[in-house]
Amino acid sequence: MTQELRLGIAGLGTVGASVIRMIARRGEALSRTGMTIRVTAVSARDRSRDRGLDLSGVTWFDDPVALARSGEVDCVVELIGGAEGAAKRTVEAALAAGKPVVTANKALLAHHGLALARAAEASGVSLACEASVAGGIPVIKVLREALAGNAISRVYGILNGTCNYILSRMELEGLTFEACLKDAQALGYAEADPTFDVEGFDTAHKLAILTSLAFGTAPDADGVSVEGISAITPLDLRMADELGYRIKLLGVAEATSAGIEQRVHPTMVPKSSAIAQVMGVTNAVTIDSDALRELTLIGPGAGGEATASAVVADIADLAAGRTAPAFGRPATALAPPARAEMQRHEGGYYIRLSVHDRPGVAAGVATRMAEREISLESILQRRSEVAATQDRRGRSGMPVPLVLITYAATEAAIRASLDAMASDGFLAEPPQVIRIERE
């Protein structure tokens, strides 16, 4: 006799509805796990809403915590979202009741991952979260299971489709951030309040989970240095193109001698890299490790069906008895990461200055960098935009852009040299600084 795995789905948004349809559609394939998978209970805020789902024979719960505790439910699928409130209470209740949990909730895991992993372990059940990072890309399974033989040195990726869509359009069509954001909102790729996506917080949550899996540390969302894409201009994208780069919002987790760096920021990546090819709402993750060197996964990072794919894979693993600790190792082994301060980050930098167009400024800028032992790989000056107002010496009196690409330097040195240039009165506007990530 086949055993049954009875699911309680908490949260019936786009993802929840896709999960229910996928389980119905893939019933025969899923039964090969050795269990019949069936949705027996659901919970959502608004019962009256028509979701186009056949919920006959499925018990409705107004309270997701009651669903989690119900005797009709063997496994709770949490798709409510948010780091606190109903989602957290539901997951806690399920784990306390000895029920495995499948969740897509990045905020919850980034902020409370360690406590929840401990609770799961205490009850001897699994807490699966493939859908919490990069939608349908199975990066959690790959980090947790497929790289057992590898020591990982860096994980980085495009983890937010909204930002990648905006940057792609800005680049391809020469549009401003504001114009592309408006389009993204019209197409449903961005929320009415886009802050969470465009300022990098969504990426930071996902990165905190990847860091934990890659380096065996407890998720540490507060340790992520975060910078969004709202200050990127079409000029930066043009300059990047000329210099052989593209600009992507990356989440980067890296083991350095100073500790674990976790940073989210607009990043110049070489045009020839796999990650630079990723355009639109697609996500991508690259994992650097000792044996494999570079492994890149590219796929849909959001959307009901793609996210449901990850949720259903977790459910199938559970039904087949393939389990693993939430973050790849026992919760007791998850120590907080030694945080590497951003000031100590070392890398190449793209610096776009707006300098006053007068004698001695370029020399002064170069001197200020040399004083901090920052070496320049290239300098780019474009006067074309102010040419119309130039005098016969080629000077316009208007601020002109000056772009510098540095070899590896520390964030602290870069900041100090820019402060010095500002004190010198060289800068007409605050500088634009974009980090370069090399392969």
Next chain:
Amino acid sequence: MTQELRLGIAGLGTVGASVIRMIARRGEALSRTGMTIRVTAVSARDRSRDRGLDLSGVTWFDDPVALARSGEVDCVVELIGGAEGAAKRTVEAALAAGKPVVTANKALLAHHGLALARAAEASGVSLACEASVAGGIPVIKVLREALAGNAISRVYGILNGTCNYILSRMELEGLTFEACLKDAQALGYAEADPTFDVEGFDTAHKLAILTSLAFGTAPDADGVSVEGISAITPLDLRMADELGYRIKLLGVAEATSAGIEQRVHPTMVPKSSAIAQVMGVTNAVTIDSDALRELTLIGPGAGGEATASAVVADIADLAAGRTAPAFGRPATALAPPARAEMQRHEGGYYIRLSVHDRPGVAAGVATRMAEREISLESILQRRSEVAATQDRRGRSGMPVPLVLITYAATEAAIRASLDAMASDGFLAEPPQVIRIERE
């Protein structure tokens, strides 16, 4: 008390040596599976060879079958290679003795996969083969576990690093196949007898395994239509470039209305596709499915360390109790695929003709295609190479290249039209035909 998983390694080439070193290096991490993993026995042809390995305390077997049957071995790691002979006897002996097997042997699985999966199932042990396809890329785990919610429509990839290295260099440096092959041999990327790689047979074996996992059919190596890269010329690569394509040796498995297509051939892929960016010895696999649409994995496809990474991941899964049937479903459910004949393959084609330079030939060629309802997307003629000998009508009397790109047409129609052109006496040389794979 921690249980021990005692490994017997049959085959001590580059991969075997890397596996032994990796297990030593990653001992602590691997013990998190709940078991201590230890190599207790090895077997290879030449005991006297210095492999730079510490084999103290490890039992040596001259006969790998004896190793498989040894009471000191819980799990057999088969790294001998080859579809028949010692490798097959070793795996059979291990499974018959009720021991799980981890193997990197694509030829063995492509030809005897079904029988071996049955033997594993009869003994209730697992037969794991991540390393058999695309080296360190965990494509087998992804197909088998991560896509449980998806119906797969197509899998295609660059599965042979030797061929991709040769094509990349031909493209980037304008060299001939022969020159690049020689370099690949000097660098150790190609064997002294390169036939198996460059004529597509290695790719075909790997594809047969992917087909089985993607479509739930028994591996059917004999059902793969195979064509290698030795006939590709620098001119084809230049033409591809002009037309917005790159040429890659792809293995493609596709569900069509006529059955399952399995084909290995040089393929024009759009330059903008993720797979087109993959240069050198790197491998890549793209999986098209209903929920995820497109998922691409890119990584090292060969080499001791990368292949060992896949072997060790299989061992870790085994130690952690995470098992799955070899081809993703019970062996009884694996039916032979309904083979789609290559003649019925429908797609776009690049056709490079060498035509006699006389009036009416272009019109005749176009007519022969129109008769079979083949529509042309573009026609490209370059006379530059024969310009020196042209008369004032622009004719040289020399054969001139004529390149045609077709919209979707069947292989049968293309072949029939080319036969007709040959009968007409239009062709100075046999035509070059390269299939186009669109995203």
